[in-house]
Amino acid sequence: MEAKVSWQKEMSFVGVADSGFEIKLDSHSGPQSGAGPVELVAISLAGCTAMDVISILTKKQQAVTSFDVKVHAERADDYPKVITRAVLEYIVVGHHLDEAALIRAIELSMTKYCPVHAMLSKAFAIDLQYSIYEDDGEGKRRLVRQGVYQHPQ
Numbered sequence: 001m002e003a004k005v006s007w008q009k010e011m012s013f014v015g016v017a018d019s020g021f022e023i024k025l026d027s028h029s030g031p032q033s034g035a036g037p038v039e040l041v042a043i044s045l046a047g048c049t050a051m052d053v054i055s056i057l058t059k060k061q062q063a064v065t066s067f068d069v070k071v072h073a074e075r076a077d078d079y080p081k082v083i084t085r086a087v088l089e090y091i092v093v094g095h096h097l098d099e100a101a102l103i104r105a106i107e108l109s110m111t112k113y114c115p116v117h118a119m120l121s122k123a124f125a126i127d128l129q130y131s132i133y134e135d136d137g138e139g140k141r142r143l144v145r146q147g148v149y150q151h152p153q
Helices: 037-059 099-113 115-120
Strands: 003-009 012-017 022-026 063-075 083-095 125-137 140-149
Touching: 022 037, 037 063, 037 083, 037 099, 037 115, 083 099, 099 115, 099 125, 099 140
Parallel strands: 083 125
Antiparallel strands: 003 012, 012 022, 063 083, 125 140
């Protein structure tokens, strides 16, 4: 894989990798024109596992109507202000969703498929939580189950 960032002006850059898609970056020291680099790390973590989990749930024929992965990241107070801990929160909405299927999808993402998690888990602790909601239609949802994924020993 190859990637590069190109300076635009002030603290704004455009990044591009093999896919050819451009990503705007900014340090947020002035007018914002893009995401900060550490924000992209959090987005990458959420995106990597989200793609795994939704793919697995789809293969398991789970009727998912909405799916989000949130990252709650703590950062050090002092420079370089690295991420010191994160919580991934999986929020799954659908019809008659199987908790075991979701747990297995999370497990496969964490232990086999997500390279971003594999790399970042060496740098800081990542806790995993999930919430399953029944889709009651018309934008309404009802909490069915919440849990914490325990890493296999």
